Amino acid sequence: MRSMMKTAILSLIAIFVIVPTALADNSVSRIDGGSRYAVAANVAKKGWGTASTVVLVGKTAYADATAGIPLAYQKNGPVLYTNSKSLSGDTKKALTSLKTKTVIVLGSTSSVSNNVVNQVKKMGISTQRISGKNRYELSANIAKKMKKPAGVVVVEGSFYAHGIAIAPVAAQKGFPILYTDKKGLRSEIASVAKASNVKQTIVVGGENYVTKAAYNQLKSPTRIKGSTRYDVAANIVKKYNMSVNNTYVGRGFGYATSSSAAGIAAKQNKALLLTNEKTLPKVTRATVSSKKITKFTVVGSTNTVTPTVVNQLKNPAVGKKVFIDPGHGAHDSGAVGYGLYEKNLNLDVAKRLNTKLNNAGALVTMSRTSDTFDSLQTRVSKGASANADIFISVHANSNDNSSANGTETYYDKTYAAANSLKLAQNIQPKMVSALGTRDRGVKTAGFYVIKYSKMPSVLLETGFVSSPVDSNILKSATYKDRLASGISSGVSGYFR
Ligand SMILES: [Zn+2]
Known part of the structure; x- marks a missing residue:
């Protein structure tokens, strides 16, 4: 009985002491x-x-x-x-x-x-x-x-x-x-x-x-x-x-x-x-x-x-510098499928994400805001000179097999490994629940922009343009907007 009481008291203390500091939004009265x-x-x-x-x-x-x-x-x-x-x-x-x-x-x-x-x-x-x-x-x-x-x-x-x-x-x-x-x-x-x-x-x-x-x-x-x-x-x-x-x-x-x-x-x-x-x-x-x-x-x-x-x-993301890199651009169309050009889809999602993050109070910089091309190194350099707190590269996937589908998030362990993983873990489930796509999980890969960016960085594969299922979702403005909200709330979660 006594030890149960002790446990109960200790867990009460834990609730009051740990919860408010660990996962709280900023407080405003x-x-x-x-x-x-x-x-x-x-x-x-x-x-x-x-x-x-x-x-x-x-x-x-x-x-x-x-x-x-x-x-x-x-x-x-x-x-x-x-x-x-x-x-x-x-x-x-x-x-x-x-x-x-x-x-x-x-x-x-x-x-x-x-x-x-x-x-x-x-x-x-x-x-x-x-x-x-x-x-x-x-x-x-x-x-x-x-x-x-x-x-x-x-x-x-x-x-x-x-x-x-x-x-x-x-x-x-x-x-x-x-x-x-x-x-x-x-x-x-x-x-x-x-x-x-x-x-x-x-x-x-x-x-x-x-x-x-x-x-x-x-x-x-x-x-x-x-x-x-x-x-x-x-x-x-x-x-x-x-x-x-x-x-x-x-x-x-x-x-x-x-x-x-x-x-x-x-x-x-x-x-x-x-x-x-x-x-x-x-x-x-x-x-x-x-x-x-x-x-x-x-x-x-x-x-x-x-x-x-x-x-x-x-919002815990208030004032945080977020760099958004819409993958590909201009002559580099990225993956193509079911009438979708990855470069355009990435830019569309990135612009929506820019709006959501800006509304949330973050300070956003984008590697491109129109159909232009930057080398991978230029994207990394732009993120660095923006002095970004986090780097988010937006992509879409493709596969020869049209049955391949789903959403995945990549990070790399070269720099800021733990925080990159944390960022990926915050964003991935939010994307999946926003789109209702298959959860392909958080993965590592040495993609150039996330390998050489020194701040916590992730590369998002929002879905497969080669999939009849995913491409339909990715064509929908409603879903793209939900996706952007999901990524934005993942970013807030990361800073929380
Ligand atoms: Zn891509």
Whole structure:
């Protein structure tokens, strides 16, 4: 009895300890909300629970909200949004549940009206307002309410994504976020930016945002830039080596929700990445893979960060570099049978696979995308220069005997033998169940492209074009699509 108990307990431990680490997708949670007010309130609940001081901004005051993050961080409170004319219901509820004593209002009365301030006061909460004649002056005035900083952040005041992306770093370092414009260094921020206590400056954005002339006036400046807002956010995560164990993900063009994401990322000392609402940008994918991020919190509703993006984040193939080599091409038609040319079939399947893998979040390179010919060595070289994590060569089989049929996967033991086998074992059963063909299994063979590719590599023989049974299946768009889905899910399985 006792030993049975022990066994039972041990197997319970095994279930809890081994299963989640071994075969799990990446984990993604969401901080939701039906409006920007609700999202900010839910972020506050999750990140702070209670907060005696809260920073309050108007509905579209993204610049104010972002500049408010380092100040809110020092007060150990969140930034909440409100409707400008009347205190939003979700915001009011949040102030109550946070047990807030003081609200710091940012901006003018057109951004947060006196009516809102009176509504807050009626809740027994004291208020103060930090304003400025424009966003530049406001950013300087916010800085003056912070502890004397050892450095400052300077960003262009209308490109909100830059300020949002750097906000967690700024808050952590105690640096205020100061706004300038595209013409040069704004006079409103000059004295704060050049104060004697300031020893270093982080500039975010290229010279078309913060000019070279402005940059040269700043103290020990470092510039972080990128070709898109997604690149900038990724470069910030890399440069400051931020904790990625539960990386926050906000929508690059959703400033209210992504500024809320930046606030909680600051509070928890976590990285913040930005995404397109519909698909994960390539640079974001690559960062997820290079930083080995497996846990995320997306901020905003399913309209803000869609389930497609969440599924990409969850997929263990996210950001993995997959090289697809459609066999043969041009003068080399490969096997021919029942009206099928292998070169065309391979390309068709490869293109479908490209789409599936791309939808899954992988980064795909193909050796050819049209009816062209590459030597086997060129295919190997292209895979190597793509720095691919895995190499998949797509082929179809042929035999003089038309009764030969079925699907098989080859690997070679020269390089990455164990992982090549693992890849083959993940893909083969998925192809078979997708096509309903005979399972010819996983085999070894020294085919050139898999022998000389140094990364884990496989060569797929999807079916026999010489078989009346297989060729019918391989002519069907439905089956080719299923096949591509099957291979794609095999790839995910390999990285899981
Ligand atoms: Zn072939």
